[in-house]
Amino acid sequence: MKQTILFIMIIVSLIVVATFTIEQKKQQQITIETEIGDKIIRKLESQYGSFIDYEWSDDNYEKYKSLVVYDVKHSQLEHQKFANNKTVKHKDFVGDTSMHQEIWQDFKNLFDQEYTNSVEVLEITTDGVGQEMAAVESIDDLNKTWTLYIDYQERKNSKDYYSTLIHEFGHLLTLRDDQTNQFSLKTSFCFTYQVANLCSLKNSYINQFYKRFWINLEQEWEEKKVGEDDYENLLSFYNVHSDEFVTDYAATNAEEDIAESWMYFILSLSDEDYGERVKFFYEYPELVKLRANILKKLAIEYPKSNGV
Numbered sequence: 001m002k003q004t005i006l007f008i009m010i011i012v013s014l015i016v017v018a019t020f021t022i023e024q025k026k027q028q029q030i031t032i033e034t035e036i037g038d039k040i041i042r043k044l045e046s047q048y049g050s051f052i053d054y055e056w057s058d059d060n061y062e063k064y065k066s067l068v069v070y071d072v073k074h075s076q077l078e079h080q081k082f083a084n085n086k087t088v089k090h091k092d093f094v095g096d097t098s099m100h101q102e103i104w105q106d107f108k109n110l111f112d113q114e115y116t117n118s119v120e121v122l123e124i125t126t127d128g129v130g131q132e133m134a135a136v137e138s139i140d141d142l143n144k145t146w147t148l149y150i151d152y153q154e155r156k157n158s159k160d161y162y163s164t165l166i167h168e169f170g171h172l173l174t175l176r177d178d179q180t181n182q183f184s185l186k187t188s189f190c191f192t193y194q195v196a197n198l199c200s201l202k203n204s205y206i207n208q209f210y211k212r213f214w215i216n217l218e219q220e221w222e223e224k225k226v227g228e229d230d231y232e233n234l235l236s237f238y239n240v241h242s243d244e245f246v247t248d249y250a251a252t253n254a255e256e257d258i259a260e261s262w263m264y265f266i267l268s269l270s271d272e273d274y275g276e277r278v279k280f281f282y283e284y285p286e287l288v289k290l291r292a293n294i295l296k297k298l299a300i301e302y303p304k305s306n307g308v
């Protein structure tokens, strides 16, 4: 009997020690990757200034136009399926296929293929500088494949351009098929955060983020009709909670909030206090590693584009 108790005690102690060691290793890994990312940000900021606190020029609006559309396969531009031959102003750009490749490379060179492979259509657009900069939209019902929209004129504001690409990537990361329940279309009610017609997985980033930051806001958000694309409504909601959100745009809904907070997570130093939403990402070792990876690539890509 005594021997059995001793045996159980040894096993329990071993499990406790093992769990402690795993947790310690996880924390160590987070610290190392955080420091790698911070180091790159310090270097980029010393040369080019902050990527999130800046003024962008927005005085050059035009009517929204689609310019070229490509099918993308395995992260390569394949077939050009549309070219806007009516535009006079952007005629040179429409004919410049090497420029189209460069724009795709801007995105492709920043993120791992695991993610860029989800993009199956690239649509290059313009509406001048500073309005609709980029977007992603699911092509299929299951969020497996995506269209990436990029306004080529945004390249003129290169810091803004890169931070927008990081924001769009945040949507892919949090709304893709690996974050959602593929069987949920059959049910009419989600017990987790609903992503279009899908229910997010219980442990998905968006569901955890929603549970922590949005459940208590939802009633007020609905009462103020923030989701109805009216900037006045958005502002009246944002002004009450401005210390919680990283930007006014983040108050649009949980999906924009997580994408904006993600962008701040990537582009700000870990010891800068942008609130709980940005700290949220530091709880995930894989995201802290992804941050360091994206920043390593940004440090190579950004100097190439600077001054475009």
Ligand SMILES: [Zn+2]
Residues within 6 Å of the ligand: 167, 168, 171, 255, 256, 259
């Ligand atoms: Zn967005």
